[in-house]
Amino acid sequence: MDDKVRNMTREERLNSLIAKVEKPTRYMGGELNMRVKSGDGLYRFALCFPDTYEIGMSHLGSRIIYNVLNKRDDTYCERCYAPWVDMEALLRESGEKLFSIETKRPLDEFDVIGFSLLYEMCYTNILTMLDLSGIPLLARERGEDCPLVCAGGPCVCNPEPIADIVDLFFFGDGEELVNDFMDCYARCKKNGASKREMLLEMSGIEGIYVPAFYRAEYENGQFSRLVKTEEKAPDTVTRRIVRDLDKAEFTGDLIVPYMNIVHDRIALELFRGCTRGCRFCQAGFIYRPIRERKMNTMIAYADEQLKCTGHDEVSLFSLSSGDYTEIHEMVPTVLERYTKDKVSVSFPSLRIDSFLKDDLEKMQGVRKTGLTFAPEAGTQRLRDVINKGVTEEDLLRTVRDAFEAGWQGVKLYFMIGLPTETDEDILGIAELARKVSREFYSMPKEKRGKGLRCTVSASTFVPKPFTPFQWEPQITVEEVLRRQALLRGALKGIRGVEFNCHFSETSRLEACYARGDRRLAAVMVAAYRRGARFDSWDEHFKKEAWDEAFIENGLTIEQFANRRIGLDEPLAWAHMDALVTMDYLKREYNKAYEGAVTGDCREKCNGCFGAKIAGYCDMHCPGSKFNKAEEQEGGDK
Amino acid sequence: MRIIASFTKQEPVKFVSHLDMQRLFQRAFRRAELPLAYSQGFNPHPLLSFATALSVGYTSDCEYFDITLSEPVPPDEFAERVNAVLPNGVRIIDAIDAGEFKASLTPLMRSAEYSAVLAFESPVTKAALESAISELLSGEIIVDKKTKGGIKPVDIRPQLIALRLTAYDDDRASFDIEGRLTAEGGLPLELLFRALYGKLGVCAVSFVNRKKIVMDWSQMK
Ligand code: SF4
Numbered sequence: 001m002d003d004k005v006r007n008m009t010r011e012e013r014l015n016s017l018i019a020k021v022e023k024p025t026r027y028m029g030g031e032l033n034m035r036v037k038s039g040d041g042l043y044r045f046a047l048c049f050p051d052t053y054e055i056g057m058s059h060l061g062s063r064i065i066y067n068v069l070n071k072r073d074d075t076y077c078e079r080c081y082a083p084w085v086d087m088e089a090l091l092r093e094s095g096e097k098l099f100s101i102e103t104k105r106p107l108d109e110f111d112v113i114g115f116s117l118l119y120e121m122c123y124t125n126i127l128t129m130l131d132l133s134g135i136p137l138l139a140r141e142r143g144e145d146c147p148l149v150c151a152g153g154p155c156v157c158n159p160e161p162i163a164d165i166v167d168l169f170f171f172g173d174g175e176e177l178v179n180d181f182m183d184c185y186a187r188c189k190k191n192g193a194s195k196r197e198m199l200l201e202m203s204g205i206e207g208i209y210v211p212a213f214y215r216a217e218y219e220n221g222q223f224s225r226l227v228k229t230e231e232k233a234p235d236t237v238t239r240r241i242v243r244d245l246d247k248a249e250f251t252g253d254l255i256v257p258y259m260n261i262v263h264d265r266i267a268l269e270l271f272r273g274c275t276r277g278c279r280f281c282q283a284g285f286i287y288r289p290i291r292e293r294k295m296n297t298m299i300a301y302a303d304e305q306l307k308c309t310g311h312d313e314v315s316l317f318s319l320s321s322g323d324y325t326e327i328h329e330m331v332p333t334v335l336e337r338y339t340k341d342k343v344s345v346s347f348p349s350l351r352i353d354s355f356l357k358d359d360l361e362k363m364q365g366v367r368k369t370g371l372t373f374a375p376e377a378g379t380q381r382l383r384d385v386i387n388k389g390v391t392e393e394d395l396l397r398t399v400r401d402a403f404e405a406g407w408q409g410v411k412l413y414f415m416i417g418l419p420t421e422t423d424e425d426i427l428g429i430a431e432l433a434r435k436v437s438r439e440f441y442s443m444p445k446e447k448r449g450k451g452l453r454c455t456v457s458a459s460t461f462v463p464k465p466f467t468p469f470q471w472e473p474q475i476t477v478e479e480v481l482r483r484q485a486l487l488r489g490a491l492k493g494i495r496g497v498e499f500n501c502h503f504s505e506t507s508r509l510e511a512c513y514a515r516g517d518r519r520l521a522a523v524m525v526a527a528y529r530r531g532a533r534f535d536s537w538d539e540h541f542k543k544e545a546w547d548e549a550f551i552e553n554g555l556t557i558e559q560f561a562n563r564r565i566g567l568d569e570p571l572a573w574a575h576m577d578a579l580v581t582m583d584y585l586k587r588e589y590n591k592a593y594e595g596a597v598t599g600d601c602r603e604k605c606n607g608c609f610g611a612k613i614a615g616y617c618d619m620h621c622p623g624s625k626f627n628k629a630e631e632q633e634g635g636d637k
Numbered sequence: 638m639r640i641i642a643s644f645t646k647q648e649p650v651k652f653v654s655h656l657d658m659q660r661l662f663q664r665a666f667r668r669a670e671l672p673l674a675y676s677q678g679f680n681p682h683p684l685l686s687f688a689t690a691l692s693v694g695y696t697s698d699c700e701y702f703d704i705t706l707s708e709p710v711p712p713d714e715f716a717e718r719v720n721a722v723l724p725n726g727v728r729i730i731d732a733i734d735a736g737e738f739k740a741s742l743t744p745l746m747r748s749a750e751y752s753a754v755l756a757f758e759s760p761v762t763k764a765a766l767e768s769a770i771s772e773l774l775s776g777e778i779i780v781d782k783k784t785k786g787g788i789k790p791v792d793i794r795p796q797l798i799a800l801r802l803t804a805y806d807d808d809r810a811s812f813d814i815e816g817r818l819t820a821e822g823g824l825p826l827e828l829l830f831r832a833l834y835g836k837l838g839v840c841a842v843s844f845v846n847r848k849k850i851v852m853d854w855s856q857m858k
Pocket residue numbers: 274275276277278281282283284285319320
């Protein structure tokens with residue numbers, strides 16, 4: 001493109017656009033520790049996050065991939081985020097293409113574009129980003145000179161709703177996978193392979209899915225099967241896992257944003273995976289098996305990153321941090337190490353037990369981060385159905401400890417619409433909140449804080465692939481609203497308690513896309529053309545755009561979101577092998593209806609990987625740090 | 638110990654807001670492992686303050702801040718250590734020991750000098766531009782200014798000390814501008830440009846660099 005249009009250079013033109021938006025630092029780049037590379041012959045990888053800069057920059061996985069790719073001598077990975085509506089309008093008006101943060105290169109001049117898919121409601125932003133780069137939205141309309149469009153992240157569990165948009169999916173952990181991919185890319189480029197040849201080559205890499213090699217068929221308006229159209233493509237795509245997380249590549253020097261991002265701190269992942277098996281929780285199944293980083297590795301990361309960023313907050317997170325093997329050593333160690341330098345340390349998702357009470361008091365001294373609990377359901381019966389191993393006594397004991405330690409803010413998270421839920425379960429939520437309130441106000445005034453701030457949040461249950469509830473329907477919008485109203489009424493007048501609930505239309509669309517099939521890509525494009533953007537932002541959600549898009553395509557949201565799928569029906573994501581077997585999920589489904597709980601698989605393997613356990617899960621293998629039997633044999637230290 | 642420092646703010650940091658500049662420096666001081674003094678109270682923060690804010694999008698050759706340290710650090714060493722860890726686009730030019738001077742830098746400000754480039758959106762002859770400028774300078778410059786009581790017409794001519802056209806080519810005009818800048822406020826450049834566009838009937842994209850803030854250092858004694 002002509003670099004100097006009329007009297008301004010391209011750089012000046014982009015600068016003048018950036019100067020006009022509400023938050024210029026979303027597009028500006030040049031942050032400390034941003035990777036800078038120059039030279040010809042580099043493969044250009046645009047790591048795209050289909051949401052705003054402040055959300056994308058808070059995502060640890062993308063930061064790891066950014067580092068992994070930039071460690072390669074042959075690749076330069078740059079970032080790009082979904083432009084906010086103000087920038088989108090300016091780009092359209094000026095005819096400029098969407099550009100990367102690092103070098104302001106237009107996206108269509110990259111070799112590879114890789115999207116992070118963290119939630120279904122960001123899909124239309126993928127379209128915005130492709131569209132603003134002049135890249136055709138549908139994979140089949142993109143020629144040899146278009147960038148390869150890839151996607152990774154948890155949504156790849158069911159990639160079908162965007163299978164027509166994306167050339168290639170990364171299924172599972174990316175640390176090693178993206179390197180295998182780039183190696184293959186480089187090889188194919190050197191051999192002058194065509195796009196199809198390249199994709200075929202890549203489809204042989206464990207964890208890579210190329211949707212163009214499969215065709216979906218439908219019967220009676222429902223998905224019936226996926227047929228391979230390319231003999232050499234694999235029958236199933238196996239989720240990739242990093243066996244030794246402790247040795248896996250991490251973020252390297254962390255980029256330090258200028259603006260206040262959502263998680264403006266050093267985030268360190270204690271471990272990946274979760275052993276608890278709550279039956280609604282996708283993360284609890286698709287990151288198995290559990291793999292930990294060693295405490296000393298974490299401390300070394302924290303030291304390095306504090307030094308290279310100047311951050312004053314470290315967050316040690318995981319899906320369930322209380323389960324970390326070395327947690328009782330870790331909490332006091334890191335608190336002691338950092339708080340003297342005015343660095344605050346937080347442990348989100350830490351289940352506080354009595355061992356941690358003293359540490360809690362110390363944490364309190366540093367910063368009052370909110371205390372959160374997720375009982376998810378209001379009665380023990382329903383908590384057994386969903387396999388949430390939290391009892392009322394646990395909860396009340398921990399809040400009491402916390403109140404005694406001076407906390408006065410508590411957040412309680414629940415879900416509405418869980419399988420088998422009745423009004424009694426809903427009222428149970430209010431009952432639990434009442435007990436928490438009573439716990440607080442029954443304490444002598446001088447022992448507790450001034451006033452309780454207890455927030456009860458109720459999200460709507462969304463059935464997700466690779467959970468035992470993947471066959472379950474979501475309750476209808478009317479029913480969601482009725483149950484929300486019931487709960488709101490029941491919570492009224494409880495001292496110190498506030499109610500918060502999520503808009504249900506977006507949850508419904510989320511349920512639809514989570515379990516959808518390939519036909520939904522056309523719906524998404526139609527909704528995008530009608531203005532759907534940033535669908536996860538309630539203020540941007542355009543219901544009419546989506547309603548019309550579904551009608552235009554002869555489909556309904558209900559047929560995906562509100563339908564009970566039979567246990568023997570074909571699933572649109574059955575070709576994705578998430579390692580946890582469908583048989584296991586069915587077993588768990590049946591146990592849910594019996595109200596039978598399944599234990600934490602740290603104690604005893606529940607066999608979720610079936611025959612694949614040998615190759616993928618060493619939690620109960622000799623030599624594994626999780627192996628209790630061996631620990632005992634090892635004797636006292 | 639209190640240090641007064643001058644610094645530049647160039648590309649790309651010119652887009653960083655005033656509030657975010659605070660954080661930028663705080664993090665840099667942490668990286669440089671400087672002994673910072675903190676405010677008392679529930680949420681302690683470093684004692685850092687800027688003489689004035691710079692509009693988002695403007696570059697500057699010379700801004701000022703002051704920072705209190707809990708232990709003495711030689712000003713040269715301070716500058717060196719901070720410069721080693723600052724992102725591209727920000728640099729400490731000079732640092733001095735504030736000594737006995739305890740007050741804010743803001744009341745020391747008198748005026749500021751800018752260079753500006755306007756890239757006109759459609760062709761403008763040099764003659765038209767020159768006559769618009771002399772017309773602008775000849776009397777009151779009434780602009781609509783946002784104030785607490787809503788939008789009000791005000792005359793900004795008294796705030797404007799000098800405006801000179803320094804170059805003109807290809808529908809791009811360069812200016813040197815001098816305006817008042819005090820604790821009470823300063824010459825609103827964007828409004829000045831808008832008044833000029835009004836006279837010309839053509840809009841432009843502006844690029845502004847603050848070259849200097851004139852301070853009355855004698856007040857420091
Ligand atoms: S504890 Fe339950 S809800 Fe939390 S991550 Fe594990 S499985 Fe999911």
